[in-house]
Amino acid sequence: xxxxxxxxxxxxxxxxxxxxxxxxxxxxxxxxxxxxxxxxxxxxxxxxxxxxxxxxxxxxxxxxxxxxxxxxxxxxxxxxxxxxxxxxxxxxxxxxxxxxxxxxxxxxxxxxxxxxxxxxxxxxxxxxxxxxxxxxxxxxxxxxxxxxxxxxxxxxxxxxxxxxxxxxxxxxxxxxxxxxxxxxxxxxxxxxxxxxxxxxxxxxxxxxxxxxxxxxxxxxxxxxxxxxxxxxxxxxxxxxxxxxxxxxxxxxxxxxxxxxxxxxxxxxxxxxxxxxxxxxxxxxxxxxxxxxxxxxxxxxxxxxxxxxxxxxxxxxxxxxxxxxxxxxxxxxxxxxxxxxxxxxxxxxxxxxxxxxxxxxxxxxxxxxxxxxxxxxxxxxxxxxxxxxxxxxxxxxxxxxxxxxxxxxxxxxxxxxxxxxxxxxxxxxxxxxxxxxxxxxxxxxxxxxxxxxxxxxxxxxxxxxxxxxxxxxxxxxxxxxxxxxxxxxxxxxxxxxxxxxxxxxxxxxxxxxxxxxxxxxxxxxxxxxxxxxxxxxxxxxxxxxxxxxxxxxxxxxxxxxxxxxxxxxxxxxxxxxxxxxxxxxxxxxxxxxxxxxxxxxxxxxxxxxxxxxxxxxxxxxxxxxxxxxxxxxxxxxxxxxxxxxxxxxxxxxxxxxxxxxxxxxxxxxxxxxxxxxxxxxxxxxxxxxxxxxxxxxxxxxxxxxxxxxxxxxxxxxxxxxxxxxxxxxxxxxxxxxxxxxxxxxxxxxxxxxxxxxxxxxxxxxxxxxxxxxxxxxxxxxxxxxxxx
Numbered sequence: 001x002x003x004x005x006x007x008x009x010x011x012x013x014x015x016x017x018x019x020x021x022x023x024x025x026x027x028x029x030x031x032x033x034x035x036x037x038x039x040x041x042x043x044x045x046x047x048x049x050x051x052x053x054x055x056x057x058x059x060x061x062x063x064x065x066x067x068x069x070x071x072x073x074x075x076x077x078x079x080x081x082x083x084x085x086x087x088x089x090x091x092x093x094x095x096x097x098x099x100x101x102x103x104x105x106x107x108x109x110x111x112x113x114x115x116x117x118x119x120x121x122x123x124x125x126x127x128x129x130x131x132x133x134x135x136x137x138x139x140x141x142x143x144x145x146x147x148x149x150x151x152x153x154x155x156x157x158x159x160x161x162x163x164x165x166x167x168x169x170x171x172x173x174x175x176x177x178x179x180x181x182x183x184x185x186x187x188x189x190x191x192x193x194x195x196x197x198x199x200x201x202x203x204x205x206x207x208x209x210x211x212x213x214x215x216x217x218x219x220x221x222x223x224x225x226x227x228x229x230x231x232x233x234x235x236x237x238x239x240x241x242x243x244x245x246x247x248x249x250x251x252x253x254x255x256x257x258x259x260x261x262x263x264x265x266x267x268x269x270x271x272x273x274x275x276x277x278x279x280x281x282x283x284x285x286x287x288x289x290x291x292x293x294x295x296x297x298x299x300x301x302x303x304x305x306x307x308x309x310x311x312x313x314x315x316x317x318x319x320x321x322x323x324x325x326x327x328x329x330x331x332x333x334x335x336x337x338x339x340x341x342x343x344x345x346x347x348x349x350x351x352x353x354x355x356x357x358x359x360x361x362x363x364x365x366x367x368x369x370x371x372x373x374x375x376x377x378x379x380x381x382x383x384x385x386x387x388x389x390x391x392x393x394x395x396x397x398x399x400x401x402x403x404x405x406x407x408x409x410x411x412x413x414x415x416x417x418x419x420x421x422x423x424x425x426x427x428x429x430x431x432x433x434x435x436x437x438x439x440x441x442x443x444x445x446x447x448x449x450x451x452x453x454x455x456x457x458x459x460x461x462x463x464x465x466x467x468x469x470x471x472x473x474x475x476x477x478x479x480x481x482x483x484x485x486x487x488x489x490x491x492x493x494x495x496x497x498x499x500x501x502x503x504x505x506x507x508x509x510x511x512x513x514x515x516x517x518x519x520x521x522x523x524x525x526x527x528x529x530x531x532x533x534x535x536x537x538x539x540x541x542x543x544x545x546x547x548x549x550x551x552x553x554x555x556x557x558x559x560x561x562x563x564x565x566x567x568x569x570x571x572x573x574x575x576x577x578x579x580x581x582x583x584x585x586x587x588x589x590x591x592x593x594x595x596x597x598x599x600x601x602x603x604x605x606x607x608x609x610x611x612x613x614x615x616x617x618x619x620x621x622x623x624x625x626x627x628x629x630x631x632x633x634x635x636x637x638x639x640x641x642x643x644x645x646x647x648x649x650x651x652x653x654x655x656x657x658x659x660x661x662x663x664x665x666x667x668x669x670x671x672x673x674x675x676x677x678x679x680x681x682x683x684x685x686x687x688x689x690x691x692x693x694x695x696x697x698x699x700x701x702x703x704x705x706x707x708x709x710x711x712x713x714x715x716x717x718x719x720x721x722x723x724x725x726x727x728x729x730x731x732x733x734x735x736x737x738x739x740x741x742x743x744x745x746x747x748x749x750x751x752x753x754x755x756x757x758x759x760x761x762x763x764x765x766x767x768x769x770x771x772x773x774x775x776x777x778x779x780x781x782x783x784x785x786x787x
Contacts, residue, residue: 017757018072027068034064052784059777066770070761077757084196084746086145087186087224088132090170091202092152093177096125096231098203098713101238101267103326110734124231124715125172128201131229131737132167140741145196150186152178177202180210183723187224196745197225197729203232204716212719216726225729227740232715237329238267240277240322244618244631247318247338248504250607251310252345252377255600258307258504259318259338262618265300267329277322281306284317284337291510305502305512313344333620346379347603348411350403353418354385357449360418362580366592367599368397378599381412385424404429409436413603419449419577422460430462437466438567441609441635443602449577466571468542468562469533491524491551492576494560500545503563505598508590518590523581524551533559533575541565541663548576565669568635569605572598608635613697615647615687618672622703628675632661632687632697635669645671646688649701651681680705 020027042057099122102110110122117130132138141147142163149156149166152174156166179202187198206212219226244262251257259281277300281291291306310316322334349367353360367380383399384391392400402425403409409432422430436442444466446457458467496519500506509515525548535544538559546560562573582591618629630647649657656678661671686698717733724731732740760766 016074016760017077018074018761021071031065031068034068035061038064052780056777056780059773059780063770063773063777066766066773070766072761074760075757076760082194083144083146084194085190086141086147086196086744087150087190087198088141088147089150089179089182089186089198089200089202090128091177091179091182091200092125092170092172093174093179093205093207094172095177095203095205095713096128096172097123098232098237099123099329100233100715101235101326101328102233103238106735107326113734123172124203125170127231127734128229129167129170131201131734133164134738137738137741138163138167140744144744144746148186150182152176152182155186155189177205177207178209179204179206180212180215183226184210184215184218187219187222190224195224197227198727199227199229199740199744200720200723201229201231202720204228204230204718204720205712206716206719207712212716212723216719216723219723219727222727224727225745226723226727227729227744228720228724228731229737229740230715230717230720230731230733232713234714234717235267237713238265238325239329239333240265240325241330241333242279242320242322242336243333243620244629245320245336245338247340248604249339249611249614250341250343250604252347252600252603252607253313253342254309254311254375254377255342255604256307256309256504256507256597257316257318257340257342258305258502258507259320259340260303260305260502261320261336262303263295263300263322265297268297268325275325277325279304279320279322281308281318281320284319293512303502307504307507307510310340310342313342316340316342336620341607343607344377345607346377347413347599349378349380349414349416349599349603350412351380351382351416351418352385352402352420353383354421354424355419356384356387357419357577358580359447359449359577360384362591363416363418363595364397366595370596371397376596378596385421402429404432406432406435409433410440410442412436413442413606414599415442415444416447416599417444418447422456422463427462430460434463434465434566437569437571441568441605443570443572443605444566445572445574445598445602447574447577465566468539468559468564468571468573469537470539489526491526492548492558492560493524493551494519494522494546494576495549496546497544499543500561503545503601505594505601506545507597508593522590523584525576525578525581535559538562539564545572565634568609570602572602605635611635612692613687613689615685615697615699617685617699617701622701624680624703624705625677626703627677628701628703629672630659630661630675630685631670631672632689633670634689634692643690647673647675648686648688649675649678650684650686656683678703 022030038057038060042053042060045053102122107122110127113130114122114126117126117133119126119129147163149163151170179200183198183200187195204212210218241264242261243264245259246261247259248257263277263279265277276294276296279293279295280289281293282289290308293304293306295302295304304320306318306320308316308318316339318338318340320336320338324331324334328334351360351363351367356364364380364382367378367382370376370378371380380397381399382395382397383402385402387398389400392398403412404426409429415433415436425433433444437444446466448456457463458469496503496506496516501512501515506519507515508518538544542562542564544559544562547557548560550556559575561575564571564573579591579594582594583589613632613634615630615632618631619626622628632645632647634645645661645663647659647661648655649659657675659673659675661673664670664672680703683701683703684698685701686695688694689697717731721731723729730740730743
């Protein structure tokens with residue numbers, strides 16, 4: 001009868017084998033009987049003392065036991081066995097190259113681990129490498145298991161000594177992520193071999209093949225627990241993006257040029273004490289910062305506006321840049337640029353009034369001074385309808401006769417009509433004024449005063465096209481307080497609207513905060529309600545720049561300043577004529593600054609006489625799958641609801657897509673749309689609109705190819721945890737990755753081969769032991785004089 005006992009080691013398992021000459025019970029009986037006989041025999045003998053007898057009896061019992069041991073022919077039989085397998089599956093898809101925007105203690109911890117492993121960045125694949133390259137963790141694996149390494153390419157053959165090198169060389173270069181198939185293939189390749197566990201290192205994003213949910217169901221039928229190490233972030237990677245930049249294509253020297261853009265932010269954990277984002281504004285070829293602004297991340301998305309006053313002609317390339325915050329996904333979209341063509345030309349102004357009102361005198365003095373000032377860029381001519389013919393002889397800017405011919409009118413860039421009497425002009429003259437604005441891209445300023453309210457221009461058949469109203473019924477007496485009869489002059493303050501705050505002519509200070517403060521400090525306007533206008537009467541496309549807010553009733557508002565397009569020109573309408581009051585209590589002259597900026601802004605229309613419009617994509621970089629935000633700015637004409645503006649997308653001359661553009665609520669010359677995503681490639685976009693030559697307004701669109709791996713970048717923690725729980729394993733993240741290496745289970749070893757047995761019973765050591773026992777007993781008897 002053969003017996004064996006296993007002795008475990010790291011690479012070789014051994015067993016003890018013996019052959020009993022009789023059944024085990026008989027062996028026990030013989031042993032007990034032999035010991036009893038020896039003890040009984042020595043107790044009967046009356047020699048020496050009891051201690052000597054005990055020693056002699058013990059030596060004799062040991063000799064008997066060794067003799068009994070020899071009868072069992074004990075042997076040592078070694079056999080070769082393997083440690084249990086451990087499957088380690090690395091996700092090597094390109095999504096593992098993602099650098100998530102970690103912040104705070106988590107960022108410091110990951111950075112420290114990456115630095116200790118001498119890896120270049122905090123990508124997900126490098127986080128996995130850092131966990132396995134830890135010498136203590138790797139030794140735990142190689143000492144306890146036969147580690148089998150898998151990637152999306154299949155099993156990687158390596159020796160235990162080269163495991164560190166293998167981990168270091170793993171690259172995330174697969175365009176598809178079949179992690180469900182990878183873990184199932186690794187488990188099925190075992191074919192019943194002892195397997196302690198499987199480790200899946202991934203971000204949980206499976207783009208092809210078996211989903212992790214399906215893999216979790218399948219692994220329930222395998223006796224292999226799956227331990228998952230999920231790397232990455234569930235939130236989109238933090239990113240600040242600047243887009244939708246807006247700037248005038250052309251401007252005059254000393255104009256206040258306003259450049260605007262939209263600031264978007266995603267992926268940031270916005271708290272009550274969210275960090276500020278600093279934006280700077282400068283010229284591309286100059287490192288000097290022209291202006292900075294700070295916005296809170298909690299306010300995003302938001303629009304920012306920067307201003308600059310060019311002092312010389314030339315091409316001005318501006319750049320708005322946002323500081324790169326910690327963990328940003330794309331630093332390249334933190335910058336937008338805009339180009340403005342600055343020209344050294346004069347704006348010719350024709351100031352017309354029926355009588356020399358306070359507003360007329362203020363404007364004439366202001367423009368006369370600007371005309372006399374070198375480099376102001378303004379030339380003014382004036383005409384008083386009730387003025388004397390001899391006035392032109394004493395006033396160099398005064399005209400004796402109103403310009404009547406088309407050539408004479410077309411010589412002016414801006415017409416300022418301050419409380420004029422339309423009946424004092426010939427119908428043909430008024431038609432030429434309207435034509436100069438609509439067809440020759442001139443501009444007009446209509447100031448409604450105490451003599452002529454805003455109804456006059458709407459009722460005039462020749463000039464009604466310049467009116468901001470759809471009908472002549474612009475006055476709303478019912479909205480006026482009945483106390484007006486007792487107190488006909490009511491104080492109103494002018495408050496810029498959202499559009500006004502971003503309009504260049506309304507900037508009375510270098511900063512948005514300062515500009516708001518200046519407007520609040522301006523003297524009130526005294527109105528008798530004759531120009532009270534309601535917003536319901538405004539025509540479509542009219543942009544409100546300022547509201548008249550009643551001082552004693554802030555909720556009562558009326559139209560103050562409007563701007564709208566008439567063909568290729570623009571018309572600014574004032575529903576009050578008391579900007580001269582704004583000089584009161586002011587160190588500087590905000591009214592003068594406002595009017596000069598307004599005239600310069602309107603005078604730019606002539607600079608765009610050869611440009612019908614602009615078409616631009618609002619996003620600097622487009623990737624396959626992205627929708628295309630596009631915006632058109634029309635300079636050629638005003639488009640009504642019945643005249644659609646359409647953008648056409650073509651590729652190699654073939655139609656790809658069409659979309660109707662929607663007019664902007666605040667900027668009637670702007671139209672926008674979002675084009676559905678198209679395939680990767682190069683496209684041409686052009687504008688189809690009434691009065692614009694096809695393909696005259698166009699732009700190019702480049703859409704880069706996007707791999708499937710880049711479509712989803714947020715780590716799927718739920719799927720990874722589901723896979724671990726259903727298979728009997730556990731789920732870990734980078735926070736507790738070291739714990740995973742300690743909690744991996746053990747498994748039975750597998751026997752590969754049996755080596756020849758080595759006898760122990762006939763070993764020389766056994767013979768030496770017997771001789772030693774007998775010799776010891778003999779010496780003891782001789783020294784003690786025993787028989």
